[in-house]
Amino acid sequence: MTSIPATKAAISALKIEQRVERDVKAGIPEVDRRNHTESEESLRSYVVREIIGRVHENRQAELDAELESRNEADIRQLFQELKNTDSLVEKKVSSRMASLVSGLKRSAQEFSALRMDLEIFRHRNGITREALYRESKILHYSVIFFIVIMETLLNAFFLSKGSELGLVGGFFQAFILALVNLGLAAFMAFSLRNVFHQNYARKAVAGMLFLCVLVAAATFVLGVGHYREALEHDPFTASQLAISSLLTEPLAIRDFNSWIMVVVSAIALILLAAKFFVVDDRYPGYTSITRRVKGMQRAWSRAYENAVDGINDVADDLQDELADTEKNIRAQFIQFKASVERSEEIHRHYQEDIVKAQGLLDELIRYYQSYSTRMMNRRAAYFGELLRFELDKLPCLNTTGLEQHKRDLAAFEVLIDELDRVYDEAIATVNTRCDIAQSSLAGLVDRLELDHGLRRA
Structure with a gap:
């Protein structure tokens, strides 16, 4: 970033000594005047254009970058999503439940059909005992x-x-x-x-x-x-x-x-x-069909366990997603607050740069006068007396959006105070909905077992 240069560097860049020699030869005005000389305008132009202008350009670029980063913050949207956890949970749990219910019904039908085959096999072959096998x-x-x-x-x-x-x-x-x-x-x-x-x-x-x-x-x-x-x-x-x-x-x-x-x-x-x-059992074919039935029975038990695990996985995923959202809100708030503070600091530094630039201009005037005195053994009358920055004519930083973001920051601070409560309510919503889903699965399994004759009432 361009900063206020040292006095010696400015003297060298402006070639003040050569200007003094030239002005001395041309004669320095001794009367009171309202117009600036060419040397005075050169000093002003150098400080305003080369120093303040470039500092303004860099400070403005920094402000614009901070503004852009704050515009990317979506704290309100994320907070609203956290508050609307009910709809998100209902959507994901319902979608997963539909898949699980379909799989359980299909497994129950397959298990029931295989048990029916076993009963038919027993009836046709007159078997009233369980199969004996290793x-x-x-x-x-x-x-x-x-x-x-x-x-x-x-x-x-x-x-x-x-x-x-x-x-x-x-x-x-x-x-x-x-x-x-x-x-x-x-x-x-x-x-x-x-x-x-x-x-x-x-x-x-x-x-x-x-x-x-x-x-x-x-x-x-x-x-x-x-x-x-x-x-x-x-x-x-x-x-x-x-x-x-x-x-x-x-x-x-x-x-x-x-x-x-x-x-x-x-x-x-x-x-x-x-x-x-x-x-194998001594009756031919009895062991084979019994093994298939028991295998399907184990598969039916695993299907229910997997369904419960599936609901638990949904709960874990939702909780992880809510935790990430909560962390994201806090991280964006910290960045937003730091950006607002950084913008204010940039604006303050620019005002300090103007003061430093005025001081540099005063140093350049004094050097001009002292060098002229050494050459003519008398003071360069009136030189630089009229050189003062007219602040309303200096370039100002464009702080569009900063005031609004300050008001947003105040609103975000209130939001952050409520964040813990909203997050806890969202987690509780997830746990409650998943408990209800697991209870529904247990009821569905009981009903399927009764309807398909997989167990007695």
């Missing part, structure tokens, strides 16, 4: 994996002797045998479960399938023993020898280790079949 699938598969690995390790020890790759080859052969056992056990459990079906044709087919799988499983287990025994005689023709021995004399296994393999495979087969059978 909830944890992880534990189920963990036990199966453990049985398969233990069978593989035990059989690998017995098969490694006749394998070209030793223990590694025995392990892979034993693992393949364990997988076959796993498949047979799954078929046995499937066929045995269908034996309990109320449809006699299906029951008969399932019984025959079970006997076939049982015979195949027994044949396979005995074949494992024959194969282990054949490995002792000739590893290269063990498969042919085992099949031939199995077909002619199924129980003619003379090697003790081979019988151990038969027992291990049989036990693993029985355990796997039992595990596959007991993991």
